[in-house]
Amino acid sequence: MTSAWRRIAFLAAAAGMLAALVAPLSSEPAAGLLARPLPLAAIVLTALLYAAAGFVTRRLSTALALGGVVLGCIGTLALLRDTAIAGYAAWGFWLAVLADWGAAWLAVAGLAAVRPHDKTVARITDLAIPLLFGAFIFYLWEVAVRGFGVPQVLLPPPSLIAVRFFGSLWMLWQDFFQTFILGVLTGYAIGCGSGFLVAVLAHRYTFLGRGLLPLGNFVSALPIVGIAPIMVMWFGFDWPSKAAVVVVITFFPMLVNTLAGLNAAGHIERDLMRSYAAGHRQTLQKLYLPAAMPFIFTALKINSTLAFIGAIVAEFFGTPTRGIGFRISIEAGRMALDVVWAEIALAAIAGMAFYGIVALAERATTFWHPSYRT
C-alpha cells in the first residue's frame, strides 16, 4: 500500500471514530458520547492516534495504529455496558467499530510487511500477527453479538462463554479426563504403536508390505467413525469403546506413513550400509528409522486430530454421563449453548495443545530435515 493510500485510510478511520461523537449511538434514547467522559476520552484519543498514524513512518504508524485499536476496542466495549446501547446499537456505534476494524487491518498489514533480520524478532512477529488477528476477531464477535442483541441461546458472546468456562471447571475436568485421557490417549498410544510395529514388519517382509500398503490406503479413505456403534456393542458404553475407535482410526495412517518413511531412505545410503556388511537390525536402527522420522511425525500429527475427533464422535453413540461429546450433544439438545461453547473451547485448547506437543517433539527429533532449514 502506498503511503498516500495509507494516509487516506487512516484519516478515514479517524473520521469514522469521530462520527461517534455526533451520530446516534443507539436506536433507543440514550445519552450521546459527549455525556460520557471516559468513553469520550478514549474515542477522541483513538481518533487522534489514527490521524497521526497516517503521517509518520511505517514502523511508527503501525505502533500508533495498534495503540489506537486497543483504545478504541476498550472504548466501544465500555459503551456496550450501557443497556440502552447493548442490543440497539445504531450507526454511530457501528462506524466506530468499523473504524477500529480498518485500523486493525492496517496495523496487521503493517506488521506482516515488516521483515526483521533478527531471527528471534521475526519469530515473535510471526507469533504476534495471528494472535492479534485472533484477538480482534474475538472482539468483533463480542461487539457484534452484544451490539445487535443476538439471543444468547443462539450465539453467546465470548465474555459469557468465559464466565461459564471458569464457573464449570470441575465438570470440564471430568469431561476432559473421560474423553481425552481415557479415550484419546490410550487409543492413540495403542493405535500408533501397533501401526508402527506392523509397518516395521511389513518393511522387513516385502510381500506383507506390498499387500498391506494398498489395503491401508483403501481403509484410510473409509468413514471409520462408522464403526463406533459396533465398538460400543463389543466394549460397552464406557471409555474402552471410544479407545477402540481411536485405535482403528489411528492405525492405518500410522501404518501407511511409517511404511512410506521406512522406504524413503535413498539407495546410495542403503548401498553404503551393504558395503559395511551391516545386518538388517543395524540398518533398521541406524538408517531406516531415523530417515523415517519425518514421515512418522506427519502421521502422529494427523492422528492427534483424528483421534480426538474419533473419540468425540464415538461419544455421540452412547457414553456414561461424562465426556466432551456426550456433554455437547446433551446440552445442545437443551439449548444451553454457553455450556456447549465452553466444552468447545475446552476441546479447542486440548486439541491445539496435543498437536503442539507433537509438533515440538517433531522439531526436536527431525531438526535435520530440509523443510526446517529453508
Place this chain on the structure above:
Amino acid sequence: MTSSTYAVARSAKIRWHPALVRGAPVIVIVAALIVVWYVAAVLMNMGVVRDAFEREDTPYTTAQLIEGTLTAERPLLPAPHQIIATFADDVFGWPVTSPRSLVYHSWVTLSATFLGFLLGASFGIILAVLIVHARTLEKSLLPWIICSQMVPILAVAPIVIVVLGSIGLRGLLPKAIISAYLCFFPVTIGVVKGLTSPDPIQRDLMHTWSATPAQIFWKLRWPSSVPFLFASLKVSITISLIGAIVAELPTGAQAGIGARLLAGSYYGQTVQIWAALLAASILAMGLIGLVALVERWVGRIMGTRA
C-alpha cells in the same frame, strides 16, 4: 533390503507379469483376512448362540453350533456372507425411494456430501488464492486455519444444526455446511502448496516478460497447482462424506447413512450397521473414483504423463 539392481538380477530367473507381482500380495492378504474374519465370527458368536440353544433346551452338535454362529440374527460379528446378503437386500429389495432402501439413504447422504464438497472446495480454492497473493492474510489467517483443524470440529456439529434449525434451516443445508467446514482445509493447504510450487526460475522468466500478477496466476501458478489440487480433492471428498454422515448423528436424523447407523445401534440390528458401513465404503470408493476420472480427463487435456 538389497539394492534395486540386485533384486532385478535375482528375479530375472522367473518372469512374473507386473500386474501379478503387484496384485498377488494384496489378494493373498485379503484372502487371509477373510479367513480370519470367519474364524473370529465363529469364536465371537459362539457364546450368544450357545446361550440361545440352552435357553430353548434343545440338544445341539458342534456343527449346528458353528452353523448357528454364521447365521445368527443378532451376531456380535456378522460373517461376510451375512453382510453381503443384508446389503443386497437393502439395496435391491426395496424400491429406491423407500425409507428402507439403502439407496435412498445413500442418496440423502450423498447430496449433503456433494453440496458440502462444492462449497468447501470452492471456498478452499478462493482462500488459497487470497493467501498466496496477500502476505497479510498468509501471516494472520493461515495459522488460525491450521489451528481450526486441530479443534475437533465435529464437536461443533450439534451447535451448527441447532442454531441453523432455530432460524429455519433444516435437513440438507446444515449437513452441507458441516461437511464444507471439514473439507475446505485439505483443499486450501494443497492449493497453496500448488500455487507456490513453480520454480523461482519460472517466476523470474515471467518477470522478464513484465507479466501482471493475474497473467502469472492464470498462465503459471494455476496450471502448476492442478496435480496438488486433485490430490487434495480426493482427500477432501472423503472427508466431506464423513462429515455428512456424522452430521446426521447428534440430532437423530431420520434419513441418511448416519441415521441408519444410529437406528441400527438403537435397535441392536448389528447386520444393518455393517451393511450401512459397507454402503459408506462403496460410496467413498466411488467418490474417489469420480475425482480420479475427472483428473485423468483434465490430465489428457493438459498433456500429463499417464
Place this chain on the structure above:
Amino acid sequence: MLAPDNARLAASTAAPPAALAVRARGISLTFPTGDGAVDALANVDLDIAAGDFVSFIGPSGCGKTTLLRVIADLERPTAGTIAVNGVSPEQARLQRHYGYIFQAAALYPWRTIERNVTLPLEIMGFGAAERRERVERYLRLVNLSGFERKFPWQLSGGMQQRASIARALSFDPALLLMDEPFGALDEIVRDHLNEQLLRLWDQTGKTVVFVTHSIPEAVFLSTKIVVMSPRPGRIIDIIPSYFPRDRTLEIRETPEFLNIAQRVRSGLRSGHSYDE
C-alpha cells in the same frame, strides 16, 4: 558382530607383497530391462596390484560404475570370476576389506560429522575409545579437524565429500573404491581435492580404484588408466603411468602428461565414445 582383529588391520595397512588386490576374468553382466537385455559388461579381464591407483574412464553407460559395483559386491556378474584380495567379493565385503565412496557424500543428515565418521565403526563393533581416536585421526587427515560437531548441511559440498572419505578410511580398509566422488564439485575445489587424495594415497599406501569421466583427473591421479567404452561395456586400453608420487597440479601442462591424455582420448575415440 566381530570385534576388529588388530593383527588383521595392521596387516592390511602394511606394505603388502606384490599381491593382486583385484583379479577379474571374463566378467559379464547383462541387465534385463523393459526394452530388452543390456550388456553392461562384456568379457572384462583386469588385474589390479596392491598399492595401485587405478582409474576407470569412459562415457556414460560404458560399465565403469558397474565394474566398480561388481568389485564391491553391490552387483553380481552373470558370468566370469573375480577375486578381491584373494577372496570372493562377498567375502571381501563381509570382512570389510574396502571402503566405498559414492558420487554424493551420502552423509546421514541426522548425525554430526563425528557420528557420521563413526557410523561404520559402530556397525563393525569398535569400542568407544577406539572410535574417538580414529575419528580424530582421520578427520585430521582430510583437514576437517574442528568440524566434528557440525551437521552435514552446514558444510560445503567439498567438505562433505572429504568427510565421506574420512568415513571410508576410518576402519582401515585395504581397498578404496570411489565412484566419481568429485563429479558434483566445481573445478577449483576438484583440483584441490585431487591433490589431497594423492597425498592420502601416498601416505596410507592403499589400493584405490577410481571411476571418473574427466581425462585430466584420471591421468593426474593414476598409476594405471583403464579406458572403457559402451555398448557393450568393455575395456579398450590399459595405460600405465609413471609420474612421481609427490607430483603437483603443474605436471598437467607437461608433454608427458599430454601424451598420456592423448592416448586416453584416442582409446575413447576408437571405442566410439565420441560418436552420437
